[in-house]
Amino acid sequence: xxxxxxxxxxxxxxxxxxxxxxxxxxxxxxxxxxxxxxxxxxxxxxxxxxxxxxxxxxxxxxxxxxxxxxxxxxxxxxxxxxxxxxxxxxxxxxxxxxxxxxxxxxxxxxxxxxxxxxxxxxxxxxxxxxxxxxxxxxxxxxxxxxxxxxxxxxxxxxxxxxxxxxxxxxxxxxxxxxxxxxxxxxxxxxxxxxxxxxxxxxxxxxxxxxxxxxxxxxxxxxxxxxxxxxxxxxxxxxxxxxxxxxxxxxxxxxxxxxxxxxxxxxxxxxxxxxxxxxxxxxxxxxx
Numbered sequence: 001x002x003x004x005x006x007x008x009x010x011x012x013x014x015x016x017x018x019x020x021x022x023x024x025x026x027x028x029x030x031x032x033x034x035x036x037x038x039x040x041x042x043x044x045x046x047x048x049x050x051x052x053x054x055x056x057x058x059x060x061x062x063x064x065x066x067x068x069x070x071x072x073x074x075x076x077x078x079x080x081x082x083x084x085x086x087x088x089x090x091x092x093x094x095x096x097x098x099x100x101x102x103x104x105x106x107x108x109x110x111x112x113x114x115x116x117x118x119x120x121x122x123x124x125x126x127x128x129x130x131x132x133x134x135x136x137x138x139x140x141x142x143x144x145x146x147x148x149x150x151x152x153x154x155x156x157x158x159x160x161x162x163x164x165x166x167x168x169x170x171x172x173x174x175x176x177x178x179x180x181x182x183x184x185x186x187x188x189x190x191x192x193x194x195x196x197x198x199x200x201x202x203x204x205x206x207x208x209x210x211x212x213x214x215x216x217x218x219x220x221x222x223x224x225x226x227x228x229x230x231x232x233x234x235x236x237x238x239x240x241x242x243x244x245x246x247x248x249x250x251x252x253x254x255x256x257x258x259x260x261x262x263x264x265x266x267x268x269x270x271x272x273x274x275x276x277x278x279x280x281x282x283x284x285x286x287x
Contacts, residue, residue, distance in 0.1 A: 073227040074281035076245050076254055082277045083257035090253045092209055098174035099130060099165070101207040102189070105199045106158055111149040119148025123158075130172045133162045160193040178208040186212060197239040205255065211248035213255055215239050218262025225266060225284035 074082070084090070095101060103123070108116040126144040127133045133141065142155035165172055177185040182204070189200035197215075204210035215223075219242070220235040228245065229238045246254055265272045271286070279285040 072281070073283065074278060076228070076242075076250060077247075078281070079226065079278060080250055080253050080257060083261055084253070086277055087257055087260045090256045092205075092252045094209065095206040098177060098203050098207040099172040101203045102161065102174070102192075102195075102199070103130075103158055105202040106154055106161070106194070107145060107148045109150070109154070115148050119145040119151075122147065130162055131166075133159060134166060157194040161195065164192050174203070175208070177204065178210065182210055182212060185210065197236055201239060205252060211243075211246070211251040213239060213243040213246065213251050215242060216259065217268075218266075219255060219258045221268060222258045222262045222266045225271070225282060226278065227283045 096104065100120075104116065104120050107119045107123070111119075123141070123144045126140070127136060136159065138155045138159055141159055142151040145151050145154060145158075148154065162172075165174070177188065180188065185204055186197070186200050189195050189203055190197065201212040201214040204212035205214060213219075215235045215238045217235070220229065220238055223229045223238065223242055224231065224233075229241060233241065242254075243251065261276075261278075262268075265276050266278075271284075273279050273282075273285045273287055276282065276285065279287060
């Protein structure tokens with residue numbers, strides 16, 4: 001047997017022995033018998049198992065591997081603090097009234113901020129008041145918002161929402177949601193046609209300053225990569241999961257900083273892990 005073949009065989013034996021050792025350790029709690037792979041070493045302690053997570057090989061979806069040095073997943077507070085150093089202090093300010101936020105969020109679905117902003121502006125030029133939408137033809141609404149994309153879907157949805165709000169309240173003043181218990185306010189909004197958890201949370205957070213967390217594609221992607229959301233949990237189910245991890249004053253900076261980070265660093269296709277301030281605490285980082 002040549003030297004190369006001998007080294008390969010030795011490496012395979014060591015690897016098999018190592019994983020067998022770990023398996024026996026797991027079954028026995030924290031005890032390793034002296035007959036295991038390294039008989040002269042003490043059994044591992046609980047503190048050792050916490051560090052193994054960051055010392056083992058981890059595989060990224062893109063096919064790359066890293067040897068990390070991370071001890072544990074970052075907490076939401078740690079994430080906020082680290083991203084504050086990158087993007088500055090993110091303070092809440094009212095973005096618009098609640099009804100405008102509701103319609104604007106519908107328009108923002110599956111399009112860019114630029115296009116949704118144009119669509120909203122053109123909608124208001126064509127229909128200056130929400131009352132003027134009550135008797136509008138959906139095709140006329142669709143024409144006004146066409147620049148935002150999916151006009152054929154969004155136009156009837158907007159009309160249905162406007163009609164339902166008017167039928168319930170006789171006005172378009174949604175400020176009462178600011179004083180309603182948070183879960184009741186969410187439920188009221190989600191009972192409107194086509195309003196899901198993200199849209200409801202956007203209205204409550206951005207217009208009314210309520211601690212409701214919208215989980216868009218950026219927040220969902222970054223939170224999953226950071227290990228805060230299990231791999232098979234979708235964005236809709238992640239709302240309550242992530243919101244439950246946050247203190248009320250953490251909701252806005254968490255949402256905004258993860259969006260900024262998702263757009264600039266933690267991109268969908270080619271995340272810039274070497275530039276990421278969270279990489280040391282990210283189980284998905286490729287360094």
